[in-house]
Amino acid sequence: MTSWHIHIKGRVQGVGFRPFIYRIATENQLKGTVANTTDGVHIKLNSLNGEWKQFVKRIRREAPSLSIIENISIEKISNKKFPDFRIIHSSKDQPADLLITPDFAICKTCSAEIRSENDSRHRYAFNTCTYCGPRYSIIKALPYDRENTSMDDFKMCPNCETEYKNPVNRRFYSQTNSCPKCGIDLSLFVSGKKVEGTTQYDLINKTAQLIRTGGIVAVKGIGGYLLMADAYNQRAIDELRNRKKRPYKPFALMYPEKALLQKHVSAEVSDRDWYAPEAPIILYELNPIGKNTLAIESIAPGLDSIGVMPPYAPLFILLLDILQKPLVATSGNLTGSPIIYDDALAMEELSKISDAILLNDREIVLPQDDSVIRYSQKYHQKILLRRSRGLAPTIYKSPVPKNYRSNTVAFGASLKSAFAIWDGRHTYCSQFLGNTSHLLSQQNFEHTYNHLSALLSISPDKIGVDLHPDYFTTHFGEQIAERNGSQPVRIQHHKAHFAAVMAENDLLDQQDPVLGVVFDGTGYGDDGQIWGGEFFVYRDGEFERYWHLPYYSNLGSDRMAKINLLPALSLFHQFDNRGLLINELEALPKQIYQKQLIQPKIKTSSAGRLFDAVAYLADLNHENTFEGQAAMYLERAATKGQHANITRLKSQGPEEHYYQMLTHIWQMYKEKPTANQIALQFHYHLADLIYLLSEKTGIDKVAFSGGVFQNGLLVDLIKDRFSKKLNLYWHKELSPNDENIAYGQLAIISRNLNG
Template structure:
């Protein structure tokens, strides 16, 4: 008897075929295993009982980084096998598999590159079946060397032996190479002169440049990184000036854990993230006494946290361990532009910011920034701030989308800021990596290129396109363009309903009959009444979304200038509040004051944005009047509030909204009036900031009580605030069930996924209503 075992999910590029080979051999089975466009296919000659045991063991003992989505075991026409072997991939059929993300350098490979008697000592592209690039080098599916950027590199005899040795961890490692069949490095000056291609010489050049305070651009896994000495304040300021990034925090690359402990408090769960196959940037609390000489105030001005990472690629590991001091490691671009990822781009664009450019000749097919995460201080709630390298592009759902069917083919193009696209295709859900803010032509070009790559990988075009209701977004305009080209329907989804649908789907709540109250707070989203929403309470039940409350409207001033200048939010919210003018007036010139106050009295466009409310409070407290990066004011406000809570706990703050004013329309004016009163009374900034956080926590509890809804789901950029997330859990978990994002960021990166989920939920509700109507009509007859 012959049985066919078909597995789908994240089962390619994770060492799955070698694992199956070893398991089958241990069970003395004959057959074969191969990759296919739709997963992994296994054939075995055995009896029914043994086939079932084999299938169970495949699932139970699969590689740790595998994610099995479905398993099908069936008897097929008998095939004769005289042993068990890995055979060539099956290139026929439609591609329908999860794409494996890039995997950080494993401990075994790290040891090899640092061991003088190992043949891979100092080799910057050492990988195995457990680590190395996957998604970033994938040109076609299924995942095999000929379908990746490694196709141009022939293995030497030693690597071939490893590749074919079942006892070796490089058995069928598609990225295998060594110094005898290498990916080649080359070092260029900013003028474009090739300085050296020698592996031993170029590390020396790089070290000299770093010690001299210069910036080196290094080609990483998903694109170029800019490195400079993180203990050298002058080097950091030079990089900031060149990159046009005056105050936005810069990530720090540590050579190892021991130096990291000198500068930051590192909990076990944070260390687990840093050393995981994802190896993201993780926000850590820094120590008051810095042990490494780190120029911490220049790296994260005004903040008590640092974004840190450990070397996730062998080239970065070699540079970091040789330099043996922390390094700034930031995206290789000028602020506002996408990350450079080709050698040509590097030579054309990076001389403006880097003194040396270290490149190699393996192509990056899919560019990606580093992923960024944080953990809330008390409840250790994971919060994804940027989902990219190591996390993108596949999501795993506890409950599949209902209503759209397994053959759904729907593309969602998301919003504008923090852009992503999502695609529901052949039973899988793909969410692209973070692609930047679609306000620049270069980012728009990058968005199109990544989308075209997906269309090429899966050789498909969608049957329906979803987009935001904001007609001015590039993503919306692109959706109209593609819908016309492909002649497919276009469906627009309200921004905040998409946020809610995303967190519902991530938490398996799409099949819930019990109502869920969505607390959706962000900076900007086009509302169905034509105003700018951002402080919404939306009830979801049985496929319907109802706005049941919101923060009171205030004037939306000067378009995109308002989020860049928190003082405008303060002016809008505090204008004509008693005692406010003395705080507001010094923030503006005479001409600005006359113009902006006049505009404020004539403004027709309103907003309910909690993001702008955070900006206003930060400005009134003197923390930020003009932001140099998105979210700066809110981050500074969280920072000072967190200092107060660490010292005094969650029970010591007062609310600026008395219970009598806790209604379904939240009075922003009352909140601002209370804050101005406390400022005038001389209360400390950190206490006022904490009281503001406590006030909006109480707002959530009040709306939950008024609606009688027990389940609460949170989405929107405001919920990147770790203090706020913890405070919500502290106040509300005793009486309510709280749901936060699990795999996606709460910011607008989740919008495209939410559009898919929203479409599925509303389609399911339509089908339900049709069924109920048909049932009623049949009984009435």
């Protein structure tokens, strides 16, 4: 007989790993122990004739679907005879060395149970098992055990306890286990008054009635409160827009069934997307039936696509099963502020927006919005737009080199904030934390950082911040560095973007040069100007700013990102002999801006503002009420343009092409073809510009980052233009927008690059 110690690292807690180990060990008549510790799962066992080899093979082959095995190490230990196979309770004796698990959507078995009359969990709104349910949003400390989560408030009834202790049960060691007898309670408040219900389901029924009759209800979900209303009821949605003071930004929808969604959208809704444990919001183009059935002008004004998620928690399934129609399901917050997750705050703030509030008494520790993804139409390329519930904080691809050990944190940018932590073993990227120019978002950023860094017991040796001197996140990083008596590393915004996409694609430590195309709205440049249309070459560990969109005056500074006439004026006044644009201004701003056009105070190379300017000339959008609004309308219009009528410029190089592009767009503006055609023509010109630039460098690896590449049509046109000649690299686990900055900062700091 020999004794062995098998140590498994990765995402192995909160995913049914110990029950799985117990099951295959007992099936093979192996004796030993399995334990969860802060550095993964440890198995010790006796092996008579080398059965341990077969055992390890089965672990690799049959591991639970939600688990991720990063590493299995096996060592022979001094002989110890075990009487049976046993699960040992967790111990917290070392710093955490395992991947924290995100929240998972309800699994198919749990969904079936709440719909089955004979099941003891029939209509139970908080049904979970080891394969599904909340994790990251309820965890207070590691390891992931019940007493370290907000489930600690609920004592299991004898039945639940029996399941919990039964090694062959699906709920064996399920830390979120509960049932109607011992579990989480709902309470419903209508106009501030508590409504009594005979059962939990009775309250859900009453909630459904409120929504059916045009009411708006705030429902406490997994990552926070969602505001819900009937997606067929235009008046209800308009009322929600009114109360939320959110005139245009699209609302997400939740559909009861995949089949109903399929009736409303043109692309195929795959099982893989609909039943994904991450359950993100996915963008779909509506078909004519969808357009006629939904109140689309209120759900997504000016657009004809919708963002849809499945009912990912049992409460949502029960509610939507009653209603049998899609609901608006948007983060319960005040516009610009983070999602509300605290019950007292919800009662105070959301009662102003909603007619009723459906609470439950399970505490949410870490708030998260819903994640958002889309696919490009032609090449079906997946583009992450927001990384949050279901995805955060896990990131599989680490941006730091193998031998790097210093604890490092990076604080990202400002508008779409997120931070990243390297704890010497794993990388974590926080969920999307909103626009940190708002005070409540700043508090939430701080709360999330304090929580996650405490969970990982990390105190940083190195700290990365953006080069921008006035970002909240820059100051936050400076304060933490000061506490440690150190200085933060300041990293240029677009180099961080470029480093992020290179790190995701293993391009930082290889020999070939890489061309980086980084297009976004704004970022502080090395020269103090506002960058945003950048071409870098990365070679031998050095970044070179190879070319950028020619500078133009940053008219009206921050107002330039809102009022689209300003970038239009700044970019096109050189062609505007008759003063068509400048004459749209009132006398006083006209004077100021005329001066700024001749003598720019600050200059910009922003690609984002170029989109805004073209959207203005195409008469698609005059004012951005939310970030990316003009770009969204421009892309939507372009998808309706005629590809056969596109003009291709015959320019020698990028400079000439850029000038000809502006000339052509101006000419179209004056000749007034359809907005769709201007929009599509612009997308073509831009893809051609990128191609010409890459030809000029002769570099055959091209990587793309920045918010502009959330544009699916542009991604498709670039792929068309480059055909298969070059290697193109895109973000994979991260969004191209500023959420990836912190990750890129980690990549740069850990290599000591000249960021």
